[in-house]
Amino acid sequence: MLKIVVCIKQVPDTKGGVSFNPDGTLNRAAMLAIMNPDDKAGLEAALRIKDSQDAEVTVITMGLPKAEAVLREALAMGADKAILITDRVLGGADTWATSSTIAAGLKKLDYDIIFTGRQAIDGDTAQVGPQIAEHLQIPVISYAEKVEIDGNDVIVQRQYEDRYHKIKTSMPCLITALAELNEPRYMTPGGIIDAVDAEITVWGRADLPDLDDANIGLAGSPTKIAKASDKVKKGVGEKVDMDPQEAVDWLIGKFTEKHII
Amino acid sequence: MNLEEYKGVFVFAQQVDNELGNISFELIGKAKDLAKDLGTTVTAVLVGSDVKELVTPLAEYGADRVIVVDDPELKVYKTEPYAHALSEVIKEFKPDIFLIGATAIGRDLGPTVSARVATGLTADCTQLEIGDFPLNPIPGKEDEQKHNQLLMTRPAFGGNTIATIACPDNRPQMATVRPGVMQKITPVKGAEAEVVEFNPGFKPDRRYVEILEIVKNVSEAVDIQDAKILVSGGRGVGSPENFAILKDLAEAIGGEISCSRAVVDSGWMPKDMQVGQTGKTVRPKIYFAIGISGAIQHVAGMEESDVIVAVNKDETAPIFDVADYGIVGDLNKVVPLITAAVKQIMADK
Numbered sequence: 001m002l003k004i005v006v007c008i009k010q011v012p013d014t015k016g017g018v019s020f021n022p023d024g025t026l027n028r029a030a031m032l033a034i035m036n037p038d039d040k041a042g043l044e045a046a047l048r049i050k051d052s053q054d055a056e057v058t059v060i061t062m063g064l065p066k067a068e069a070v071l072r073e074a075l076a077m078g079a080d081k082a083i084l085i086t087d088r089v090l091g092g093a094d095t096w097a098t099s100s101t102i103a104a105g106l107k108k109l110d111y112d113i114i115f116t117g118r119q120a121i122d123g124d125t126a127q128v129g130p131q132i133a134e135h136l137q138i139p140v141i142s143y144a145e146k147v148e149i150d151g152n153d154v155i156v157q158r159q160y161e162d163r164y165h166k167i168k169t170s171m172p173c174l175i176t177a178l179a180e181l182n183e184p185r186y187m188t189p190g191g192i193i194d195a196v197d198a199e200i201t202v203w204g205r206a207d208l209p210d211l212d213d214a215n216i217g218l219a220g221s222p223t224k225i226a227k228a229s230d231k232v233k234k235g236v237g238e239k240v241d242m243d244p245q246e247a248v249d250w251l252i253g254k255f256t257e258k259h260i261i
Numbered sequence: 262m263n264l265e266e267y268k269g270v271f272v273f274a275q276q277v278d279n280e281l282g283n284i285s286f287e288l289i290g291k292a293k294d295l296a297k298d299l300g301t302t303v304t305a306v307l308v309g310s311d312v313k314e315l316v317t318p319l320a321e322y323g324a325d326r327v328i329v330v331d332d333p334e335l336k337v338y339k340t341e342p343y344a345h346a347l348s349e350v351i352k353e354f355k356p357d358i359f360l361i362g363a364t365a366i367g368r369d370l371g372p373t374v375s376a377r378v379a380t381g382l383t384a385d386c387t388q389l390e391i392g393d394f395p396l397n398p399i400p401g402k403e404d405e406q407k408h409n410q411l412l413m414t415r416p417a418f419g420g421n422t423i424a425t426i427a428c429p430d431n432r433p434q435m436a437t438v439r440p441g442v443m444q445k446i447t448p449v450k451g452a453e454a455e456v457v458e459f460n461p462g463f464k465p466d467r468r469y470v471e472i473l474e475i476v477k478n479v480s481e482a483v484d485i486q487d488a489k490i491l492v493s494g495g496r497g498v499g500s501p502e503n504f505a506i507l508k509d510l511a512e513a514i515g516g517e518i519s520c521s522r523a524v525v526d527s528g529w530m531p532k533d534m535q536v537g538q539t540g541k542t543v544r545p546k547i548y549f550a551i552g553i554s555g556a557i558q559h560v561a562g563m564e565e566s567d568v569i570v571a572v573n574k575d576e577t578a579p580i581f582d583v584a585d586y587g588i589v590g591d592l593n594k595v596v597p598l599i600t601a602a603v604k605q606i607m608a609d610k
Contacts, residue, residue, distance in 0.1 A: 143369070239589065251588060
C-alpha cells in the first residue's frame with residue numbers, strides 16, 4: 001500500500017476578503033482561516049492517487065491548536081489520518097525551524113510520497129517543502145502541475161517560467177504542488193460527519209525526540225525580524241467619473257502636461 | 262561558526278540553455294552597492310556545462326570575480342546536482358552574502374542550499390541594504406548590536422505587510438530577490454573579472470532525478486518585464502477576443518500586452534504574460550490597468566510602475582487606490598478613445 005503524507009497549513013484568506021482596522025493595519029481576526037490553496041492541491045493529488053490504487057493518505061500540520069480545523073476538513077475530503085504538531089516552544093519559527101520540526105515529525109511516519117504546497121499565501125516563501133526534503137535526504141520536485149504514478153516511480157510535470165520538465169524519480173520523494181495542479185474536491189456530507197469525531201493525533205515537543213532544541217521556535221530560527229510594518233498605502237491619485245470622451249481628454253491632458261508621453 | 266571568516270558578496274549567475282537571464286545582471290548590480298558599503302568585492306557563481314563564454318558578460322555587468330563550476334552533469338537545471346555545486350562553493354569560498362534570483366529555479370535551489378549549509382534564507386526580497394541589527398541598540402546592551410548586517414526587506418501576507426529581516430548569527434546571509442526589481446548597471450565593454458574554476462565532483466545518486474522531456478511554451482511575445490509601457494487586461498475585458506482593443510492601444514503607444522491572474526486562469530492568455538505575486542513583477546513607465554479590480558496579489562507586481570492608469574466600471578475597485586489616474590467607465594468605450602487620442606498625438610509629433 002502506498003503511503004502518502006500531505007503537509008498542510010492553516011492560513012488567513014488574503015484573497016478578496018482582506019480586512020483592515022481603522023488605523024490601516026490588517027485585521028487578521030476578521031479574516032477567514034482556510035487551508036492554504038497550494039496545499040489543498042497537494043491533498044487533492046494524493047486523494048486522486050488513492051482513488052486509483054491502494055493508498056493511505058495522512059495529513060500533517062504544524063500550528064496553533066485551532067489548526068485542527070484544516071485537518072478535519074482534509075479528513076472530510078477523504079484523508080485517512082491526521083496529525084497536529086503544536087507546542088508553545090515551536091512558535092515564531094522561520095522556514096528553517098519549521099522545516100526541521102515537520103521533518104522530525106515525518107521521520108516518525110512511513111512515507112512513499114510527501115506532498116506540500118509550493119508556498120503558503122501568508123508567507124509566500126516556497127521554502128519549507130524543499131527544506132523538508134533536504135532534512136530527509138530525499139529527492140524534491142517543486143512546482144508540480146501534473147503528477148502520475150508509474151509503478152515504483154513518480155512522473156511529474158515541473159513548471160518553469162517558459163517551459164516545463166517532465167521528471168521521473170523513485171520513491172520516497174517530496175513534491176511541491178501548484179494550485180493549478182487540479183480542482184480540489186469538496187468535502188462529502190458523510191465525510192464531514194465522520195471528521196467531526198475523528199481522532200487527531202497531537203504531537204508536542206516531547207513527541208519529537210529527533211529534534212534538536214537549537215533548531216526550533218523563535219530562538220532556533222536563523223532569520224530574525226528587524227522590523228515589520230503594514231504597508232504604507234500610496235497616496236490616492238485622481239479619479240474621474242464622466243463622459244468617456246471628456247475622461248479621455250482629461251487623461252491625455254495629464255499625459256501631455258506631465259510629459260508622460 | 263566564525264562569522265569573521267565569511268567575506269564578499271556572491272550572486273548565483275542563473276543561465277538557462279547557456280543564456281544568462283536579466284536577473285543575473287540585476288543581482289550583480291545590487292551586489293556592487295552592497296560590496297561598496299562593506300568594502301568588499303562581487304563574485305558571480307556560474308554553474309552549467311560549457312558556460313565559460315558567459316564570464317565576459319558577467320564581468321562587463323560588474324562582477325569582480327567569477328567562480329565557474331563547469332560539468333556535463335550541470336547542462337540542464339536539476340535541484341541536484343545544482344544544490345551540490347552551490348553548497349560546495351559556499352563551503353570552500355565562505356561568502357558573507359549570497360544572492361539568488363527568486364525565479365522558478367532560484368526558489369527551488371535557494372531553500373535546498375540554505376538548509377544544506379544550515380543558514381537562514383529570506384525569500385523574494387525587494388530591497389537589500391547594509392545596516393545594524395537590531396536596528397536600534399538595546400539600552401544597556403549597546404555592544405550586542407551587530408553592524409554591517411544584510412537587511413532584507415520583503416512583502417508578506419500577499420503584499421499587505423512589509424518585513425525587514427536579518428540573519429545575524431549564521432553565514433552566508435542568503436536571500437532570493439524578485440526579478441525586475443534591482444537595477445543592472447550599464448555594461449562596461451572590455452571589463453575583466455578574475456576567473457576561478459572549481460569542480461567539487463558530481464556522483465549521481467537517487468536524488469538526481471531523471472528528466473524525460475523538456476517542453477518549451479511557444480510564445481512569440483516579448484518579456485513583459487522589459488516593456489516600457491504595459492497595457493494590462495483583467496477579467497473585466499470579458500473575452501480573449503476583446504483583448505484586441507488593448508492590443509490596439511499597446512500598438513499605438515509602443516507598448517506590450519500583459520494581464521492579471523484571472524485572465525490566465527480562464528485560459529485567455531499564457532502564464533508568462535501574468536503580472537502579480539504569482540506572475541511577474543513589472544515597473545514600466547506607464548501601466549494601464551484595464552478591467553483589473555486590483556487584488557493585492559496583482560498590485561504587488563505592478564505598484565512600482567512610474568505612472569498607473571486604471572479604467573474600471575466599478576468605482577470602488579481597489580485598483581483606484583494605487584492608480585495615479587483613474588477613469589470610471591466602460592472600457593469598451595474608453596480604451597478606443599485613448600487609442601485614438603494617442604494616435605493623434607503620435608501623428609502630430
